[in-house]
Amino acid sequence: MNLGAKTTALLASIVFTVLTTASFFWLHYQEESLKDTIFKGVDGQAQIAAHGIASFMDDGIRAAHAVSLTLPAEALVLGRFREVEAHLKRMLDTFPKFQNGIFILDREGRFVTDYPRHPELRGQSFAFREYYQRTIREDRGIVGQPYRSKRTGRPVITFTAPVRNTKGQIIAILCCSVDLLSQEALGGYRKQKFGNTGYLYIFDRARQLVLHPEDERLLTQVPEGKNRLLEASLAGFEGAEETVNSKGVPMLLALRRIPNTEWIVGVQVTQKEAYAPLIEARTRIFFITGISILVVIIIGAAAIRRVSRPLQQLERVASRIGAELEDAGTKGTYDPPHSSLDSLSSIRSRDEIGLLASSFLRLATKLKQTLGSLHRSAEDWERTFNSVHEAVVTLDREGRIVRLNQTAEDWFRTSSHRARGQFGYQVIFSAETPPRDWPDAASLLKRRKVAWSQRLEKPAGIFEFTAAAITSSEETTGAVLVINDVTARVESEEQVREMAFYDHLTGLPNRFLLQDRIQQALAAAGRSKKKTGVMFIDLDHFKEINDLYGHDVGDEALRQVVKRTSECLRTNDTFSRIGGDEFVVVIQNIEQQNEAVAIAERIISCQSRPLVINGQEMTITSSLGIAFFPDDGENGDTLLKKADRAMYRAKGRGRNNYQCFTQKADEDGPAPTGEVKTFDPN
Numbered sequence: 001m002n003l004g005a006k007t008t009a010l011l012a013s014i015v016f017t018v019l020t021t022a023s024f025f026w027l028h029y030q031e032e033s034l035k036d037t038i039f040k041g042v043d044g045q046a047q048i049a050a051h052g053i054a055s056f057m058d059d060g061i062r063a064a065h066a067v068s069l070t071l072p073a074e075a076l077v078l079g080r081f082r083e084v085e086a087h088l089k090r091m092l093d094t095f096p097k098f099q100n101g102i103f104i105l106d107r108e109g110r111f112v113t114d115y116p117r118h119p120e121l122r123g124q125s126f127a128f129r130e131y132y133q134r135t136i137r138e139d140r141g142i143v144g145q146p147y148r149s150k151r152t153g154r155p156v157i158t159f160t161a162p163v164r165n166t167k168g169q170i171i172a173i174l175c176c177s178v179d180l181l182s183q184e185a186l187g188g189y190r191k192q193k194f195g196n197t198g199y200l201y202i203f204d205r206a207r208q209l210v211l212h213p214e215d216e217r218l219l220t221q222v223p224e225g226k227n228r229l230l231e232a233s234l235a236g237f238e239g240a241e242e243t244v245n246s247k248g249v250p251m252l253l254a255l256r257r258i259p260n261t262e263w264i265v266g267v268q269v270t271q272k273e274a275y276a277p278l279i280e281a282r283t284r285i286f287f288i289t290g291i292s293i294l295v296v297i298i299i300g301a302a303a304i305r306r307v308s309r310p311l312q313q314l315e316r317v318a319s320r321i322g323a324e325l326e327d328a329g330t331k332g333t334y335d336p337p338h339s340s341l342d343s344l345s346s347i348r349s350r351d352e353i354g355l356l357a358s359s360f361l362r363l364a365t366k367l368k369q370t371l372g373s374l375h376r377s378a379e380d381w382e383r384t385f386n387s388v389h390e391a392v393v394t395l396d397r398e399g400r401i402v403r404l405n406q407t408a409e410d411w412f413r414t415s416s417h418r419a420r421g422q423f424g425y426q427v428i429f430s431a432e433t434p435p436r437d438w439p440d441a442a443s444l445l446k447r448r449k450v451a452w453s454q455r456l457e458k459p460a461g462i463f464e465f466t467a468a469a470i471t472s473s474e475e476t477t478g479a480v481l482v483i484n485d486v487t488a489r490v491e492s493e494e495q496v497r498e499m500a501f502y503d504h505l506t507g508l509p510n511r512f513l514l515q516d517r518i519q520q521a522l523a524a525a526g527r528s529k530k531k532t533g534v535m536f537i538d539l540d541h542f543k544e545i546n547d548l549y550g551h552d553v554g555d556e557a558l559r560q561v562v563k564r565t566s567e568c569l570r571t572n573d574t575f576s577r578i579g580g581d582e583f584v585v586v587i588q589n590i591e592q593q594n595e596a597v598a599i600a601e602r603i604i605s606c607q608s609r610p611l612v613i614n615g616q617e618m619t620i621t622s623s624l625g626i627a628f629f630p631d632d633g634e635n636g637d638t639l640l641k642k643a644d645r646a647m648y649r650a651k652g653r654g655r656n657n658y659q660c661f662t663q664k665a666d667e668d669g670p671a672p673t674g675e676v677k678t679f680d681p682n
Contacts, residue, residue: 012297019296023289034278038252042194042274043240046254046267049189049200052526054259056185057143059523060097060159060178065141067091067102068161068174076104076163076172080464081113082437082453088115097184100149100156100177104163105132107170118151135160135173143261146180146210148219155180155210155218186211188527198269205234205262222246229253233264242271391483394470395424399441402478411459411483424481429456439467439479453486461487505555506562509576514584517574518636521588522629532629533587533596534636536643537565537603540621540655542581549616556613561620564609568602584640593628593660600624600658608656623650624658632661642666 070091075083088102092115103114109127126132131144141161149156156177163172181187190211192200202211207222222230226246229237233255240254245268252274254267385392386406394402401424404416412419412427419427425434434440437452450467464484469476501513509517518534525532539561546554558581565583569575574586587596603622610619625646633639646661653659 012300015296015300016293019289019293023285026285034281035275038274038278039240039254042198042252042254042267042269043256045194045200046240046256046265049192049267050256050258050265053186053189053202053263053265054261055523055526057258057261059519060176061141061143061161063095063097064159064161064174064176067095067176068141068163071104071163071174073163073165073171076112077165078451080451080453084113085115085117088113095176097178097182098159098176099182099184100152100179102174102176105173105175107172109173112172129158131158131160131175132173135162136170139170145204145206146208146219149177152179157185180211194267194269195273197273198267200265200267202258202263202265203230204264207234210263227253229255230266233257233266390485393424393428393481393483394478395467395481396478397441397476399423399425399479401427408483413458428483430458437465459485461485462490463487503577506559506577508562508583509574511576511578514574514576514578514586515636517576517586518639521574521586522634522636524588525629528589531590531593531596531631533585533590533593533599534627534629534639534643535585535587535596535600535658536625536627536640536647537583537585537622538647538651539581540623540651542620545618545620549613549618553613553616557611557618557620560611560613561607561622564606565603568599568606570599573599584643593626596626596628597658597660600626604656604658621656623647623655625650625661626658627661 067088070087072080072083072087075081075087084104088104092098092102101114101116101118103118103121104112105126106112109125109129109132111121111124111126114121129144130147131142134142134144139162141159144158144160146155146157148154157180159176159178161174161176162170163174165171178185179187181190186202189200189202190213194200199213200211201209201213203209203222207224209217209220209222212218223246225231227243229241229243230253238256240252243251243253245251245253250271251268252271255264257264388405389407391408391411392405393408394404396402401416401419401422404412404414404419404427409415414427423434425431425438429435435454437450437454439450443450449469451465453462453464455462462485464486466482466484467479470478470480501510502508503510521532542554542557545557562575562577562583565585566575569585570587572588574588576584576586578584585599587599590596603624607620607622610617625643625648627633627639627642627646629639632642642661645666646659649665650657650659659665
C-alpha cells in the first residue's frame with residue numbers, strides 16, 4: 001500500500017471516529033433538548049388547562065355568591081316564590097353559564113324553588129347530596145362533586161352559596177347547576193386535541209373521571225395499578241413523564257393539580273406521535289453525518305492525493321271574620337270564637353297585611369268585651385274595612401264574592417251588591433275561567449295560605465294577592481283575599497337595579513358592570529386563545545360644548561355620540577361610560593389587532609360628521625387608546641391603564657386619532673401636539 005492510500009485510510013478513520021463521536025454526543029444532546037421541549041410543551045398545556053379550569057371554578061363560586069347576595073331573602077322567607085323565580089330568571093340572563101338551572105334548598109335540604117321551573121321537585125329532599133352536606137358542614141359556598149343528572153342524563157356540577165339572614169345565619173342554600181359538557185363549562189376542553197392522538201381528561205382524588213373525550217368513560221372509575229403515573233399523581237406528583245396507559249399504549253402524560261380543588265388534569269399523547277420529531281431529527285442527523293463523512297473523505301482523499309502527488313511521482317493514499325260579622329248583623333251582638341282571634345294573632349306579617357290583621361284583632365277584642373251598640377260596632381268595623389288602601393275581597397266556600405271593601409269597589413268599578421255571588425276571578429280579571437295561580441276551593445278548605453303576584457289590566461299595574469281561609473271552629477267558611485298594589489315598589493326595585501349597573505344618561509353599562517364584562521371577556525379569550533381589545537375613548541374638548549351651549553345640549557350631544565359609536569360596534573362588544581366624556585369599549589373574540597383597529601377607524605370616521613342640536617351645528621371628535629389581552633396585560637385594571645395611556649398619546653398626536661399601546665411608546669411619553677399618527681397593524 002502506497003503512502004497516499006495509507007494517508008487516505010488514516011484520514012478516513014480519524015474523520016469517521018471524530019464525526020461519529022461528535023454526532024453521537026450532539027445527537028444525544030439534541031434528543032435530550034428536544035425531549036425536554038416536548039415534555040415542557042405537554043406540561044405547559046396541562047398547566048394552562050389547570051389554571052383555566054380553576055378560573056372557571058372560581059368564577060362559578062363568585063357568580064353563585066353574587067346571586068345569593070342579590071337574592072330577595074324576605075320574599076324567600078315569606079314564601080313569595082314567584083318573586084324569587086323572577087329574580088332567578090334575571091340572574092340566569094346575567095350568568096348564562098348556569099344554563100342547567102338555579103335552585104334553592106331550605107336549611108334542611110328540601111327543594112324550595114328554581115328556574116327554569118320544575119314543580120315536580122318541590123318539597124323533595126336533597127339532603128343526601130354531597131354539595132348540600134359540604135356547604136352546611138363548611139359554612140361556605142363550594143363546588144360539588146360531578147354526578148349524572150337524573151333529569152337530563154348529562155354530567156353536571158353544582159356551585160353553591162349559603163343564603164343568610166341579617167344575623168348571618170344560613171336560611172337556605174343557593175345551588176347553581178352547570179352542564180359539564182357545555183361550551184360555558186368544560187365542553188371546550190373536552191374537544192381540545194393535541195396533535196392527532198393527544199387529548200385532555202380530568203379525574204379527582206376519588207379516581208372518578210370527571211372529563212374524558214369518550215362518552216362511556218365519563219364519571220367512571222380509573223382502574224388501580226394500570227397507569228403508574230396516575231397513581232403517582234394521586235400521591236402528589238406533578239409534571240410530565242413517559243408511561244403506559246390502561247390499554248397498554250406507550251404515552252407521554254403531563255399531570256397537574258387544579259388549584260383549590262381535588263381535581264387533576266391530564267394531557268396525554270402517544271409516544272409515537274410525541275417523539276416523531278425526535279425520530280425524524282435522528283434520521284436526518286445520521287444521514288447528514290454519513291454524507292459529511294463521505295464528503296470529508298472524498299475531499300480529504302483528493303487533497304491528500306494532490307498533496308502526495310509529487311511523492312506518488314516519486315513513490316505512488318287570608319274570610320272567616322266577614323261571615324261572623326254578617327251573622328252579627330242579625331244577632332245584634334258580636335262574640336267571635338277564640339279560633340278567630342288566634343288566627344289573627346298568628347299572622348306575623350310586617351307589611352300592611354299584618355297591620356290590617358292587628359286592626360281586626362283589636363276591633364274583635366273590643367267588640368267581644370264591650371256591651372255597646374251593635375250598630376255602632378258595625379259602623380266602626382265598616383270604617384276600618386273601607387279605610388285600608390288594599391283591596392279586600394271576602395269569598396265563600398265556593399270562591400264566590402261575599403263582600404268588597406271600598407278600595408276593591410273603586411279598583412274594579414263595581415259594588416259589593418252587584419259583585420255578590422260572582423266568582424272572584426270574574427270580577428277581578430273579567431274572565432270566565434280562573435287564572436293559573438288562582439287558589440281552588442280545595443286548597444282553601446285545607447286552610448293553606450296562598451300568595452302570588454300578577455299584573456292586572458284594570459286597574460293597570462302589578463298586584464300582590466294573598467288568600468287565606470276563614471274558619472269557624474273546625475269548619476272553613478270561606479276565604480279573605482287581600483290585593484296590594486306593588487307597582488311602585490317593583491318599578492323602584494327595577495330602577496335601583498338599573499341604576500346600579502347602567503349609566504342614567506346614556507343607558508350604557510357603568511364602571512361596575514364594565515369590570516364584570518371585562519372579566520368575562522378575558523376568561524372567554526383565555527379559553528378560546530383569542531385576543532380581547534380594551535379601547536379607551538375620550539371626547540376632545542367636550543367641556544367647551546358644555547361651557548358654550550349649556551349642559552342640556554352637552555347631554556344630548558353625548559347621547560348622539562353614543563348612538564353613532566354604538567352603530568360602529570359589533571353585537572358582542574361592550575360599550576360603557578365610566579365618566580363624564582370617557583368611554584370604554586371591550587372588543588371580544590378577535591384574531592388579530594387589525595380587527596380592533598378597523599373598529600377604531602370606523603368610530604373616528606363616524607364621529608367626525610357634524611351634529612345638529614337645537615339648530616346648532618358642532619363637530620365632536622375623539623381620542624382613542626387601545627390595549628390588547630394578553631399582549632399588554634392579563635387583567636382588566638392593567639389593560640384599562642395601558643389603554644388610558646395610549647389615549648393620552650393619541651391626544652398628544654393632535655387628537656381625533658387612535659393609538660395602540662406599545663411599551664416603547666409608553667416609555668418615550670406622549671408625542672408632541674401636531675405629530676402625525678402612524679400605525680402598522682402588523
